[in-house]
Amino acid sequence: MYVCICYAVPDGEIKSCIARGARTVDEVGDACGAGTGCGSCHDHIDVFLAAAHAQPDVAALSRSA
Template sequence: MYVCVCYAVPDSEIRACIARGARTVEEVGDACDAGTGCGSCLDRIDVFLAAAHAPSSIAGLPKSA
């Protein structure tokens, strides 16, 4: 699925940019141009960033009972 239509950037590329260390919408744009055109995808990019950097709700649970 394309996240940025202006530059035909798919979600897999957004995820790859984040995996390589992008932590802001601007850093994603610098890495792959997503969000640097019309700007309509900025909210979608931010969702990918939040999901990647938000702590998991199960992270603090014990590994075994």
Template sequence: MYVCICMAVTDEEVRSCIAAGASTIEEVGEACEAGTGCGSCHDHIDVFLEAARQPSELADLPRSA
């Protein structure tokens, strides 16, 4: 799924940037350019950042069935 349409960045790319140490929207943008266009994806990126800071018990479940 695309998180950032302007820069064609997927959710997997955003997760990868966060796993590599990006902890702000700006740092994600520097790593993969997500959020550096119109900015409408900032809320989506923020959800991924918050999920990385506060993992739920669902985080251990497989992503696809």
């Protein structure tokens, strides 16, 4: 699925940029161009960023709840 229509950047490429260290929308844009056009994909990129960076936090939660 394309996340950035302006530059035809698919979700896999966004995830790859994040896996290689991109931590902000601007850093994703620097890495692959996504989000550097009209900006309508910024919210979608933010979701991928939040999901990628939330995983360690979720793993650290107590399982006793």
